[in-house]
Amino acid sequence: MKVLLDLQHLNVATTGIKTYMVELAKAARKYPHPEVEWIFTHEPEVQAADKTYQGAKSKIQRLNYHLDYFRWKEFQLPDLVKKYKPDVLICPDFVSPAASLPCRRLTVIHDAFFWQMPENYPRWWRTYFLNLIRKGLKEDTQIITTTNYSKNSLLEYLGNDWPISVIYQAPKGLKAASDPQFLVKKHLPKKGYFVHIGTFDKRKNLPLLVNSFAQYLKQQPTIQKLVLAGGPGQSKQMNDFPVVEKLIESLGLQEQIILPGYLSDGEVKALYEGAFAYVFPSQNEGFGIPILESMGFGVPVIHSDQLALLEVAGGAGLPFQTGNGEDLTEKLILLDRDGNLRSQQISHGKERAKDFSAEKFIEAFHRIILNPTL
Structure with a gap:
């Protein structure tokens, strides 16, 4: 054939x-x-x-x-x-x-x-x-x-x-050597930041994540950073990057929220290895590759309850109600406070990643x- x-x-x-x-x-x-x-x-x-x-x-x-x-x-x-x-x-x-x-x-x-x-x-x-x-x-x-x-x-x-x-599908095979200097240059302590990797398309709901993180900092200021890696949305209509930039500035969180742009595979690998948790607030996805990448690296995942993300996570992630900023803030705080929950998420995530x-x-x-x- x-x-x-x-x-x-x-x-x-x-x-x-x-x-x-x-x-x-x-x-x-x-x-x-x-x-x-x-x-x-x-x-x-x-x-x-x-x-x-x-x-x-x-x-x-x-x-x-x-x-x-x-x-x-x-x-x-x-x-x-x-x-x-x-x-x-x-x-x-x-x-x-x-x-x-x-x-x-x-x-x-x-x-x-x-x-x-x-x-x-x-x-x-x-x-x-x-x-x-x-x-x-x-x-x-x-x-x-x-x-x-x-x-x-x-x-x-x-x-x-x-x-x-x-x-x-299978997640991306990150074969490049990890670049730990990337974390040093960006002043990112290991297990001291939440991360999202992807374009700034409107459907990704990144302004919601920024606002929820700001509320999290007021209530549980132990994780000091949020990294939003990736480039602008793929068209003018889809692009939320300027919205996110202005929102971060208005909240005075330029030091706490990092926008490093597109990253090399080595930098992405270092980002996953050092992350406390991955946050995926998208309102619509066809699959959700970062869920599997994160779980494969032993990083717990907080994700919206959008149907594709629920399907891919298979119960190994921590869902919140899509579009509900208060619920997302609660999940950020919960994962930070409950070490046993985080350990369970890591264990279940590693098993789920093996299915892909x-x-x-x-x-x-x-x-x-x-x-x-x-």
């Missing part, structure tokens, strides 16, 4: 989709199947390092990227299908070619955000992108998604015209590749 994996989108992917694509490619090579031959459209590391369109800011730069993406999906990728004659084409970035193809398609649609939160996207871009997604859902197509929550959401918006299967591995990730793909009726 010959499988063609489309990795073009790695030239701009920065968050969860990038992790998904890179870890899928790594797992395909690390855990080969005797009946499956994998062909990559690009070398993952080389494509991820391509800076041509990364950080495009001007309208011309963004237009050039969209034209390049369209050419790839509608002309170059179909040409590669003709060249390699795969039995299966996997597109892990929502979009499959609109052209008719002589092979099965596995299209990964990670979440239903484009349908659920239209206000977070430019209207023209959302209309265009949803059109691309729908035109690629044709012929022998099977949708792959990340959680049962995402599956149910997609069924609501797409119906059941195409089979939808859930494959749990690169080997299980690729085995699930192999089952669907070899058994079209699954």
Whole structure:
């Protein structure tokens, strides 16, 4: 069985989709199947390092990227299908070619955000992108998604015209050496800070976390820091970074709340190793990779009771009511005061993290590749 994996989108992917694509490619090579031959459209590391369109800011730069993406999906990728004659084409970035193809398609649609939160996207871009997604859902197509929550959401918006299967992904393999000097430079004592890693998209609810942390400091001033690592939201409509900056300034918490920006793998690793707890206040997620990364490092997790996060945490996290700042503050205080609870969270989290591995990730793909009726 010959499988063609489309990795073009790695030239701009920065968050969860990038992790998904890179870890899928790594797992395909690390855990080969005797009946499956994998062909990559690009070398993952080389494509991820391509800076041509990364950080495009001007309208011309963004237009050039969209034209390049369209050419790839509608002309170059179909040409590669003709060249390699795969039995299966996997597109892990929502979009499959609109052209008719002589092979099965596995299209990964990670979440239903484009349908659920239209206000977070430019209207023209959302209309265009949803059109691309729908035109690629044709012929022998099977949708792959990340959680049962995402599956149910997609069924609501797409119906059941195409089979939808859930494959749990693997967290990012942080193989780089830890950079403990990062903690020293940022004046972060070990086990002396809460952490969140990710973009400042509005759905992440980071202003809620800042306000809850401020209330926590008034009632339980033992953990003195909060680290919000990551870059701005992915569009003007989605970006809460300026809101968070102004809020921190208005609260006078510039010394207590650290905004280090994007970090290297070594810095991320050090951040996890030294954290007291991870806090995930998001109002909507398709999966929630940081939950598993944190649990794998023995870091307890406080997360909103959003359905995907509850599903991924599997009872090993400490949930609070989504959008309820008072409840979040109470959970921050509870975890700080109750050492036994924190120890239990660490133990349960380590066990839960074992359920999500690169080997299980690729085995699930192999089952669907070899058994079209699954």
